[in-house]
Amino acid sequence: MSGDTPLAQSVDDLDGHTLEELSDYLDRDRTPADGSIDHSPGCQLALASLERLRRLTGLALEREAANEAERGDDWIPRILGYIGLEVRAGRSIPFAHDETIGSLAITEGAVRGLIRDAGDTVGGIVIGRVRLQGDVTVPGESITVDVEASALWGAPIRVAIDEVRAAIYERLTTHTELVVAGVDVAVHDISEPQPPASPASPPDTTADPADRP
């Protein structure tokens, strides 16, 4: 350990400032400007060190996370197995039928699943949260479907939205008795297309040779 570097020697007295003060100064985005810090070479060196430390803490954890990922993912099915038992049923949506044979209904959760599946048949767009607006528990009541979505960059969004709306409408009228007055699609994100899968290359965090001690 090189204990004789300038910063190591002066870390407790940086032209009258402490590391803690400089860290607080960074936290405040260096405002209000403090000339005794801004014009001190020692403080500038220490500020650069602190900023690097923050950046590297994030990078170090990302590398540790990459190592974690390589160790395997058997923890994933365990969690999925556990929560898979917890169904999000939501409201119960009745079918009109002869009451003497008992009740017939589909859950709101199942209807949301139908809507997602319908949306997933359309390219260039991925639908997110789905909300059924209106009283779905009353047969014949008119409802609207609100859908959040993200689109693929470069895809003709209008075309994709029209297709999603048609697919959802068709799916709901086929499989439910819901009276769908409208399907509203709100695109909140345009995502970059991902490059085709290639052998994973590790993030380049190797130090520049000039950085070596």
Place this chain on the structure above:
Amino acid sequence: MIDLLPRTSLANADDRTLAGRAADGDLRAFEVILRRHGPLMRAYATRVLGSNDETDDVVQEAFIVAWRQLPNLENTVALKSWLLRIVTNKSIDRVRARRHHADIDELEFERPDGETAATAMEATSLDEALSAALSTLPEDQRRCWMLREIAGYSYDDIAEQLGLPHSTIRGILARARKSLVIQMEGWR
């Protein structure tokens, strides 16, 4: 139906889309969330806990809580920081439980498994050097540093989370900062 557009896979969807689907009960979307954020949550939990003995349990508990609370999450864009908060809560619960059984002085000098040999100067990259430097910190310093720098907790948040005075947290972070700056000095 015309299908001129490429099918977009869930794996490429943004966090808000995935969180929305998971909130609606889509397990596939939740699996993508687990794959995307799980490894970092595991690495973070290991650092906060001080070893990986309880990482599996803590991360599992955290994601089960996340699954249950997702329908109430307002800002699904900030999914990662929300998950970090849940993992922090679950990790600190464990640390507190442990303190009932162990002397705090012992914890101070504990090292994570298998991380005794590496030092910052032997590392081959900057981030590896920092990992090594982090491992040499006493447990309370490393824990506070992670809460501050990774989970973005304020001094007050950390004080509340750990049940310690604000001034104590300041002191712990000051020692961590000084130690890390000096250890990383050779890498300038």
